[in-house]
Amino acid sequence: MQVIPAIDVLDGRVVRLQQGDFARTTDFDSDPFALAESYASQGAKGLHLVNLSGARDEQMQQSFLDLVQRITRRTQLSLQVGGGIRSIQDIYALLSVGASRIVLGTVLFTDSELVKSALLLFGSERFIAALDVQSNKIRIRGWKESSGMSLYEGIKQVKSFGINSVLITDINRDGMEQGPNTVLYKIIRKNYPRLNITASGGIRDAGDIRTLRDAGCTSAVVGKSLISGQVQFAELCLAQSDLAVCIIPCLDVMGGRTVKGTKFQDLRDAGDPVELARRYCEEGADELVFLDISATREERETVFDLARRVAEAVNIPFTIGGGIRSVEDARCLLEAGADKVSINSAAVARPELLSEMAKQLGRANTVCAIDARRKGDSWVVLVKGGTEETERDAIEWAKEAVERGAGELLVTSFDRDGTGAGFDTELLACIKQAVNVPIIASGGAGSLQDFVDAAKDGNADAILAASVFHFRKFTISNVKSALKDASFPVRP
Amino acid sequence: MIGILRYNAGNTGSVQRALVRLSIPSKIIKKPEELERMDGIIFPGAGAAGTTMQCLLETGWAKAIQSYKKPFLGLCLGMQLLFEFSEEDSVECLGIIKGRVIELPDTLTKPHMGWNKLSTGDYAYFVHSYVCEPTDPLVTTMKTAYGDDLCAGVQQENFFGVQWHPEKSGDVGDRYLLSFSELCK
Numbered sequence: 001m002q003v004i005p006a007i008d009v010l011d012g013r014v015v016r017l018q019q020g021d022f023a024r025t026t027d028f029d030s031d032p033f034a035l036a037e038s039y040a041s042q043g044a045k046g047l048h049l050v051n052l053s054g055a056r057d058e059q060m061q062q063s064f065l066d067l068v069q070r071i072t073r074r075t076q077l078s079l080q081v082g083g084g085i086r087s088i089q090d091i092y093a094l095l096s097v098g099a100s101r102i103v104l105g106t107v108l109f110t111d112s113e114l115v116k117s118a119l120l121l122f123g124s125e126r127f128i129a130a131l132d133v134q135s136n137k138i139r140i141r142g143w144k145e146s147s148g149m150s151l152y153e154g155i156k157q158v159k160s161f162g163i164n165s166v167l168i169t170d171i172n173r174d175g176m177e178q179g180p181n182t183v184l185y186k187i188i189r190k191n192y193p194r195l196n197i198t199a200s201g202g203i204r205d206a207g208d209i210r211t212l213r214d215a216g217c218t219s220a221v222v223g224k225s226l227i228s229g230q231v232q233f234a235e236l237c238l239a240q241s242d243l244a245v246c247i248i249p250c251l252d253v254m255g256g257r258t259v260k261g262t263k264f265q266d267l268r269d270a271g272d273p274v275e276l277a278r279r280y281c282e283e284g285a286d287e288l289v290f291l292d293i294s295a296t297r298e299e300r301e302t303v304f305d306l307a308r309r310v311a312e313a314v315n316i317p318f319t320i321g322g323g324i325r326s327v328e329d330a331r332c333l334l335e336a337g338a339d340k341v342s343i344n345s346a347a348v349a350r351p352e353l354l355s356e357m358a359k360q361l362g363r364a365n366t367v368c369a370i371d372a373r374r375k376g377d378s379w380v381v382l383v384k385g386g387t388e389e390t391e392r393d394a395i396e397w398a399k400e401a402v403e404r405g406a407g408e409l410l411v412t413s414f415d416r417d418g419t420g421a422g423f424d425t426e427l428l429a430c431i432k433q434a435v436n437v438p439i440i441a442s443g444g445a446g447s448l449q450d451f452v453d454a455a456k457d458g459n460a461d462a463i464l465a466a467s468v469f470h471f472r473k474f475t476i477s478n479v480k481s482a483l484k485d486a487s488f489p490v491r492p
Numbered sequence: 493m494i495g496i497l498r499y500n501a502g503n504t505g506s507v508q509r510a511l512v513r514l515s516i517p518s519k520i521i522k523k524p525e526e527l528e529r530m531d532g533i534i535f536p537g538a539g540a541a542g543t544t545m546q547c548l549l550e551t552g553w554a555k556a557i558q559s560y561k562k563p564f565l566g567l568c569l570g571m572q573l574l575f576e577f578s579e580e581d582s583v584e585c586l587g588i589i590k591g592r593v594i595e596l597p598d599t600l601t602k603p604h605m606g607w608n609k610l611s612t613g614d615y616a617y618f619v620h621s622y623v624c625e626p627t628d629p630l631v632t633t634m635k636t637a638y639g640d641d642l643c644a645g646v647q648q649e650n651f652f653g654v655q656w657h658p659e660k661s662g663d664v665g666d667r668y669l670l671s672f673s674e675l676c677k
Contacts, residue, residue: 237599246606338506
């Protein structure tokens with residue numbers, strides 16, 4: 001689904017009409033071109049441009065054509081344009097200045113000869129039928145008159161022209177901040193499974209975008225709530241994603257066996273890592289992290305063999321960390337079948353290692369693990385399994401690590417690790433705000449609610465836990481159900 | 493026998509292990525001359541578009557791929573390089589499929605990493621910061637939603653590509669690789 005910002009233009013100004021009434025106009029005191037540019041810089045691909053002057057005067061003004069040309073020449077935006085289109089010359093002029101698609105409204109019901117000629121000349125893909133509905137009746141001429149047709153008669157007529165895209169506005173919802181008429185879209189989708197449906201009217205926030213997606217809309221036009229700053233374009237875009245919150249069991253390994261202790265001490269044996277990996281994979285783990293805490297060189301050599309065996313045993317991605325000191329170590333692990341390699345103390349000691357790994361092996365394969373401990377109002381970075389405190393500020397280090405090339409951060413709160421007291425969501429949120437890469441939350445999982453909090457308050461993209469899974473406090477599917485109930489996408 | 497194309501530093505480990513797991517016979521091939529004996533090719537992309545393209549051109553792989561007639565599967569960067577141009581390093585690619593590869597907007601968390609839903613309803617594992625925009629929408633075999641609907645798979649004649657990693661995508665990944673291997677018989 002695509003979110004399309006809408007700009008209504010009246011006499012060269014950005015405005016909104018309440019309920020289509022020219023007497024109830026809000027002037028947003030901004031220039032349409034500047035606003036279009038700003039939407040483009042926020043990541044918009046399309047723009048819905050409405051010529052209210054044209055609708056009012058029932059004719060196309062040169063100033064509007066100039067605006068369309070300026071936007072299409074100077075931005076990458078794909079423009080759909082409507083308002084006051086009454087002739088084949090209007091359509092030709094708009095397409096000539098760079099409009100991608102033409103939104104037809106009134107003429108659909110007043111001038112079928114024009115519509116037929118237009119489709120013949122320019123093709124059906126160029127047109128969107130705007131149907132403005134009030135109590136199941138289609139209204140025309142800026143909502144002032146009834147077309148005499150019901151919504152379904154209208155859709156039938158549109159389809160008879162060969163137009164397959166409709167923009168449906170519920171007049172009663174438009175500009176009223178009550179949310180879109182999702183029920184209406186659902187019914188239309190059910191009756192017309194192949195129609196491209198664009199929702200418009202009353203869309204407030206990311207939640208509305210989600211429900212429209214679920215209702216089967218192909219795109220959504222958002223005007224007022226974006227212009228008024230009530231919601232940001234990026235927020236709306238994020239709502240139209242199915243990217244799941246990843247659940248990652250972490251297996252600490254030493255000399256080829258799994259271990260996990262509290263606060264990195266008092267280790268207890270929790271089995272064979274390959275067997276455990278296979279079991280977690282079957283239980284729905286999205287990824288696995290193996291942390292090698294081997295002390296000796298001989299023990300550490302076993303990790304390459306472990307990577308190979310795991311890659312042949314499971315069909316999900318896994319990361320290996322611990323004791324990696326060089327690009328060559330990392331390369332060997334990737335060759336053996338690991339997807340990502342995580343470095344921690346070695347990166348703090350020599351940050352260039354991150355840059356070298358990112359350059360030679362790719363950012364996406366380079367994970368930087370950060371162990372942090374709260375100190376006053378901030379957090380400091382710990383190294384060597386949490387035994388040594390450094391001078392580095394955790395947030396600053398996270399920024400540097402990403403600048404140097406880390407494609408993901410594994411953030412462990414040392415205060416919480418092994419306590420079961422919940423993730424340090426404040427730390428996670430601060431880091432997430434400072435960088436633009438995915439964050440794995442780690443340290444402190446004790447209850448199902450802790451996972452929900454890490455996603456909700458910590459904005460974590462992935463959540464890692466060990467003991468709660470190893471000692472069967474709950475299962476991965478318990479965690480996923482809890483996240484799903486809190487309306488986070490999870491992989492079933 | 494499926495050949496896993498290995499150019500310079502590309503990481504072929506994951507794909508090779510997955511084919512072993514699925515009992516699909518495969519062999520790492522390092523030279524275009526070895527293509528002849530293979531029934532199909534998997535091209536696991538890794539690294540950046542610029543250096544990879546340069547490497548493919550220098551080693552003669554580019555020409556060999558362009559004239560290849562048996563089933564060819566490009567993964568991730570391997571799919572992107574089938575297109576005409578990539579914004580990553582602003583490089584001309586193999587030009588087999590018409591269209592461009594563009595960068596995901598900065599407003600999204602990048603890379604797009606993790607499990608996302610395909611238009612088939614299955615969840616697949618993605619890791620990428622650039623995305624294909626085919627000129628002909630009909631070559632797109634599947635999409636995924638991340639900020640916008642992204643092209644997640646393509647097919648044109650004997651060329652197949654997926655933006656996600658079938659070697660790491662659970663059951664749907666296994667099914668994709670097994671189905672592709674069926675074509676290579």
